[in-house]
Amino acid sequence: MSTGVGDTSLHKVKIEETASSIVPLDRPALQRAQARLDGLTKPKGSLGRLEEVAASISAITGSERPSLGRKVIFTLAADHGICEEGVSAFPQEVTAQMVYNFLRGGAAINVLASHAGAEVIVVDMGIIGDILSDKANFINKKIARGTRNFSKGPAMTHGQAYDSIAAGMEVFDAAYDTGKIGIAGVGEMGIGNTASSSAIVSVMTGLDAGLVTGRGTGLDDGSYSRKVEAVRRSVALNRPDPADPVDVLAKVGGFEIGGIAGIILSAASKRVPVVVDGFISSCGAMIACGLCGNVKDYLIMSHQSVEAGHAAVLRHIGKKPLLNLDMRLGEGTGAALGISVAEAAIKLMNEMATFGEAGVSEDT
């Protein structure tokens, strides 16, 4: 199907060009930001991870007094053929139902994005049904009506994998063109996508499915065993190349996961920090990092999910999450909380008085 996403070989070129345009983090800028933080009226380092986040955003954006300005959370949705194997506690139609819930503003992501002062842009990356909406924050980038059941063969073609990454890039670029984005968040919705994510992690880290598969939205013991077995069998059958993130995405991934990788690549190329949601979004981030090692420095990992595989993804990317609130919802909910923490960090850097300004004695 691949509606309205253009030509795959052009997409491959665009992805490679964007990845190669992502510059390493500006280390001297990081040091200047830390020097500014050290001059503020507090013991050095006493704001902990907030200082780290503020310095990192300062270096990413190249601004000594960054303003987050416009905050946008991208929530990408798609369906998964692996659901045929009974790997989710919820029926597959919930993907589309929740997208309507996002568009009506009744979901957790709407509440938390509003709390963080962020917009939510909802993208159909490959939902089975059509989403009938004329909401301005809805974008149709449907690659196909769900992936194929990857326990029986590849989830998608390599062309669709490139298309999904390119679609994510287009989504970010289009949003950026309507107004500069100061910080982005990525989240997702897709019944069955923890199974896909577990398969991706198993391939890319070499860990057995039993170690990186969780209970998703709430599986009982029997369904959980079936899920672990389906993930293990799928990896053995498809034999994705762990060194080739597009091959992994094609064989056991999902369209929303590819889209998240694309959003991250485009954001990083424009020096926009990206707050990554939980387990599934982190898999998208891992694929983006696989396409360009410099991407890592542009990421803020928002929280550690309850999902078993998330810790392995975070270790693989090599970044520590900000929060650990035992969440396992997705949608971008952790990213929204992370954006709020990041904004607090930036305000501290911008608004606190220095020792000199406040007439406070420094440490001895």
Place this chain on the structure above:
Amino acid sequence: MSTGVGDTSLHKVKIEETASSIVPLDRPALQRAQARLDGLTKPKGSLGRLEEVAASISAITGSERPSLGRKVIFTLAADHGICEEGVSAFPQEVTAQMVYNFLRGGAAINVLASHAGAEVIVVDMGIIGDILSDKANFINKKIARGTRNFSKGPAMTHGQAYDSIAAGMEVFDAAYDTGKIGIAGVGEMGIGNTASSSAIVSVMTGLDAGLVTGRGTGLDDGSYSRKVEAVRRSVALNRPDPADPVDVLAKVGGFEIGGIAGIILSAASKRVPVVVDGFISSCGAMIACGLCGNVKDYLIMSHQSVEAGHAAVLRHIGKKPLLNLDMRLGEGTGAALGISVAEAAIKLMNEMATFGEAGVSEDT
């Protein structure tokens, strides 16, 4: 000195009356709140600690749709005689200097309180110098010009300990009288007060000073050893009764720590949830819990500090912190972030659609 705080024996009676008026948490209300959370469009329990906080605030306030409304952070400041022993990296005058910084709005607590939409009320509980300010958010409850050096005898009299707790109660009551408070935060400022807190924890948990003493605002190795030794010596000399929180407060505590205990008691008696800052504030909370076991249910522990003793206090109180951001600043900064998370939790409970409202299928 004990200026303007009235009669100690009356204070003792008022503290006992308030403590005995604090009711146990309403368990059926907690269950009703969880039932409402379970009906919202998300897998059951998938919002993790946010659900726990929302249900707890619902039960504390007795409202199924609580509104936090007015949010107030109380930052209590006092000086500590133990500074004579060289236990801090900063000179003692920084306590007063930072209070002026709070009143001018240049400190971390001002920035983070503003981010959380909270007011800051600053209280002089026992600073050495006089704070000259006509700011409406400044309150003078000076018990004395700093505590005495508790490595040479008790930090304060038992009367002053009662006075400091009663002063905290008066501060909360007066603020509440000017407008109902939906959620309170407690924080502090006092050069030397991590030494006092370490002594309190050592007494109340029975752990040796070496296990519960940290580097405060940033001590080098030599000063750190001196601090541990001073804490250990002080506990041995004063022999506070671990079962008598007022005795502990009097012998090795601080006026701001007593004030925090008082604020917590008054807030709990009015069914107002209290978000507790880091190490020192948690010691105030531990004293309040010692005066009335029911207090624990009214507390939200905001974060886990880097300070070595904080984990021991949290274990002793029996509550898990929301955040772990490697902070060690105090002032109420962690409480401000915690209030923001608590507000997000409440908004989720109040604003999310139910499965029925959104037409989303439930789990199988």
